[in-house]
Amino acid sequence: MLENILYAFSDVFAVGNLMLMTIGVTAGLIAGAIPGFTIAMAIVLTLPFTFGLSPVEGLATMIGVFVGGLSGGLMSGMLTGIPGTPSSIATTFDGFPMARGGKPGLALGLGVWSSFFGGLISAALLVTLAPSLAVIGLEFGPWDYFSLVLFALTITASLSGENLMKGMIAGALGLFIGTVGEDEVNGVARFTFGVDDLESGFSFLPVLIGLFAFSQLLSDIQDRVKARAALMDTRETDAKVRVEHLTAIRMIFARWTNLIRSSFIGVFTGVLPAAGGSISNILAYDQAKKASKTPERFGKGEPDGIIAPEASNNATAGGALITMMALGIPGDIVTAVMLGALLIHNVQPSPTFISDNPDLAYAIFIAFFLAHFIMIAMQSVTLKLFLLVTRIPMYVLASVILAYCAIGVFALNNIVYDIWVLFFFGIAGYVLRLLGFPLAPIILGVVLGHVAELNLSRALSIDSDLMLFVSRPWSLFFLVVAAFSVAFPWYQKLRGSQPWTLAYLPVLLACVSVPMFMMEGIVRPIIGVALLALSAYLLWRSAKNGWKVTPDGDHEVHLEET
Amino acid sequence: MGRLNRDTLIALLLLVFCGVMFSASQDIEVTNYGTMPSHVWPQVVLAVLTVFSLGLLGQSVLKAEAPGAETAESAPGGIGKYRNAAIVYALFFLFLFTLDILGMLLGGVAFVFLALTLLGEPGLKRVPLHLLVAVATVGVMWSIFTFGLGVLLPDGEILQLN
Numbered sequence: 001m002l003e004n005i006l007y008a009f010s011d012v013f014a015v016g017n018l019m020l021m022t023i024g025v026t027a028g029l030i031a032g033a034i035p036g037f038t039i040a041m042a043i044v045l046t047l048p049f050t051f052g053l054s055p056v057e058g059l060a061t062m063i064g065v066f067v068g069g070l071s072g073g074l075m076s077g078m079l080t081g082i083p084g085t086p087s088s089i090a091t092t093f094d095g096f097p098m099a100r101g102g103k104p105g106l107a108l109g110l111g112v113w114s115s116f117f118g119g120l121i122s123a124a125l126l127v128t129l130a131p132s133l134a135v136i137g138l139e140f141g142p143w144d145y146f147s148l149v150l151f152a153l154t155i156t157a158s159l160s161g162e163n164l165m166k167g168m169i170a171g172a173l174g175l176f177i178g179t180v181g182e183d184e185v186n187g188v189a190r191f192t193f194g195v196d197d198l199e200s201g202f203s204f205l206p207v208l209i210g211l212f213a214f215s216q217l218l219s220d221i222q223d224r225v226k227a228r229a230a231l232m233d234t235r236e237t238d239a240k241v242r243v244e245h246l247t248a249i250r251m252i253f254a255r256w257t258n259l260i261r262s263s264f265i266g267v268f269t270g271v272l273p274a275a276g277g278s279i280s281n282i283l284a285y286d287q288a289k290k291a292s293k294t295p296e297r298f299g300k301g302e303p304d305g306i307i308a309p310e311a312s313n314n315a316t317a318g319g320a321l322i323t324m325m326a327l328g329i330p331g332d333i334v335t336a337v338m339l340g341a342l343l344i345h346n347v348q349p350s351p352t353f354i355s356d357n358p359d360l361a362y363a364i365f366i367a368f369f370l371a372h373f374i375m376i377a378m379q380s381v382t383l384k385l386f387l388l389v390t391r392i393p394m395y396v397l398a399s400v401i402l403a404y405c406a407i408g409v410f411a412l413n414n415i416v417y418d419i420w421v422l423f424f425f426g427i428a429g430y431v432l433r434l435l436g437f438p439l440a441p442i443i444l445g446v447v448l449g450h451v452a453e454l455n456l457s458r459a460l461s462i463d464s465d466l467m468l469f470v471s472r473p474w475s476l477f478f479l480v481v482a483a484f485s486v487a488f489p490w491y492q493k494l495r496g497s498q499p500w501t502l503a504y505l506p507v508l509l510a511c512v513s514v515p516m517f518m519m520e521g522i523v524r525p526i527i528g529v530a531l532l533a534l535s536a537y538l539l540w541r542s543a544k545n546g547w548k549v550t551p552d553g554d555h556e557v558h559l560e561e562t
Numbered sequence: 563m564g565r566l567n568r569d570t571l572i573a574l575l576l577l578v579f580c581g582v583m584f585s586a587s588q589d590i591e592v593t594n595y596g597t598m599p600s601h602v603w604p605q606v607v608l609a610v611l612t613v614f615s616l617g618l619l620g621q622s623v624l625k626a627e628a629p630g631a632e633t634a635e636s637a638p639g640g641i642g643k644y645r646n647a648a649i650v651y652a653l654f655f656l657f658l659f660t661l662d663i664l665g666m667l668l669g670g671v672a673f674v675f676l677a678l679t680l681l682g683e684p685g686l687k688r689v690p691l692h693l694l695v696a697v698a699t700v701g702v703m704w705s706i707f708t709f710g711l712g713v714l715l716p717d718g719e720i721l722q723l724n
Binding site for chain 2: 168169172173175190224396400420423426430449453
């Protein structure tokens with residue numbers, strides 16, 4: 001093990017890799033600082049550059065972009081009130097008032113260092129939890145994997161916006177796109193309609209860039225006036241901004257409970273499929289406000305209101321990497337791209353990934369740690385550069401990036417057909433956006449479709465009995481949570497107004513306890529008992545209160561782009 | 563047909579799509595390799611898509627569209643609000659269509675230059691700046707991929723560099 005760690009250290013700390021990571025972090029910071037330019041898009045556009053790199057270099061660069069992007073969003077959010085990414089929405093609630101109140105340096109310091117500490121906590125959890133989760137993953141059979149994919153797709157669709165039905169349709173469309181071309185199991189051509197190029201199906205990257213990046217860029221420049229104007233007017237603020245590091249660190253340490261709680265919320269949210277930084281920052285902000293002795297100060301420049309969202313959104317990255325590395329299931333577009341990058345290098349993340357590729361796995365752990373140190377250095381040194389970039393009009397960025405997309409997509413397989421796929425899915429993505437369809441479920445559908453089909457085929461080859469999907473504990477567990485995730489949008493919408501919403505959580509806990517009792521060992525049945533007891537307590541409490549509902553002011557959360 | 567709204571039309575189109583694809587799935591070769599036949603998974607997916615499309619149809623028919631519930635994309639502005647997107651798609655199509663003649667370098671420069679000129683502020687003064695941005699950005703990208711990453715980007719008939 002020590003040998004693997006040392007080998008990974010030498011890989012990550014190689015001069016070339018350090019340079020790539022620095023470029024990645026800087027690119028992420030810039031992308032995060034530009035409103036409308038998401039981390040997912042930055043990661044997607046980084047992928048073509050990684051083809052010529054080793055797996056360690058490629059993934060380290062992308063991790064740099066990921067970490068940088070999560071922190072970059074805070075700058076525009078604090079200085080202009082416009083969050084650079086959805087991951088920094090809650091940061092603006094208190095960051096902007098603090099900056100406007102004459103303390104932009106302190107606001108930035110709190111944001112930057114909270115991101116740093118949140119990231120480090122999640123990195124520690126990544127190292128600890130990923131191998132443990134992978135051990136659990138080794139228990140999974142094809143039935144369990146199929147149900148896990150089903151859960152990932154349902155939760156993505158249910159969290160992706162107001163219209164659950166469109167989210168579900170989007171997920172199914174993604175699965176369908178994945179069926180075009182020769183199937184992996186039998187090698188039979190499907191839906192090719194006599195077109196030879198279609199026999200190889202649609203490569204993931206052109207589909208992803210077309211659906212996501214191409215269509216988003218066109219949405220961003222749709223408004224002619226906004227497309228021509230500078231993205232943000234930061235001329236007034238950039239002259240007087242200087243990050244107050246020491247004061248910020250002292251303030252964060254004085255509020256360590258908030259930091260730890262928010263980081264854990266971030267990691268937990270990241271581990272859940274589909275729930276990314278856009279959700280965790282609002283959840284952490286909400287919990288910080290509820291736990292505060294002075295909740296009335298929130299929204300007026302309260303330091304806790306900056307620490308919570310920034311610590312949690314960086315911690316989410318570690319959580320997302322845990323699931324991706326341990327189970328091979330991407331939680332969001334960012335980890336889907338990383339999974340794609342690994343596949344390009346012929347590395348298939350799965351429960352055996354960490355034991356089969358220890359050098360690469362440890363390199364990812366180390367790169368994730370290191371990226372936070374680079375992030376803090378780059379954010380402090382090049383703050384003015386980021387502010388300068390935000391003065392470029394969107395139409396210039398969009399035009400140049402579209403040309404880059406074409407070059408990047410061609411580089412994947414060296415065939416022009418892939419650029420046509422990009423063009424076709426660019427139109428499809430734009431139209432689907434206009435019609436109100438979320439794109440994240442489509443993209444995850446494309447990625448997970450193959451995993452689902454492969455595992456369904458394996459399961460049926462072993463035993464054609466479909467009851468195994470509900471009689472195997474892990475499979476049942478995922479099917480139960482998938483069913484409840486479908487009902488989640490209604491629960492979220494009606495919570496506080498309908499009495500049945502009081503029973504949602506207790507019933508979920510009771511149902512989840514059933515597969516726990518079916519599992520072997522002592523610990524899991526004990527967890528099942530605890531879940532059942534908690535369920536009974538919640539039901540008893542609601543009954544005691546006469547099933548009265550109390551509206552709460554929770555922020556509604558959506559997943560569209562990380 | 564007072565309830566025929568946008569979602570109803572989408573649902574109907576999706577149902578037609580499912581029907582066509584389900585019909586196409588009948589042509590998929592049936593194998594007997596001891597694994598799940600190749601047509602099963604696409605048909606399962608299409609069945610699921612059909613059910614959801616029917617759900618959307620029912621939902622759109624039952625729920626009358628609330629006034630002012632239109633999303634941002636249907637804000638006033640008519641077809642003109644899609645002008646920028648239409649320009650970019652047309653230019654990208656031209657870029658692809660002429661790739662054999664212009665190649666990636668010249669085609670890319672032409673695409674960026676035309677996009678900047680047509681999307682940006684009108685005026686002759688901006689033309690040299692747009693040209694400079696197009697040549698510099700595409701040139702740098704082309705160089706990184708060609709020399710840095712060793713990718714043989716397509717040459718055109720006009721300019722052959724590989």
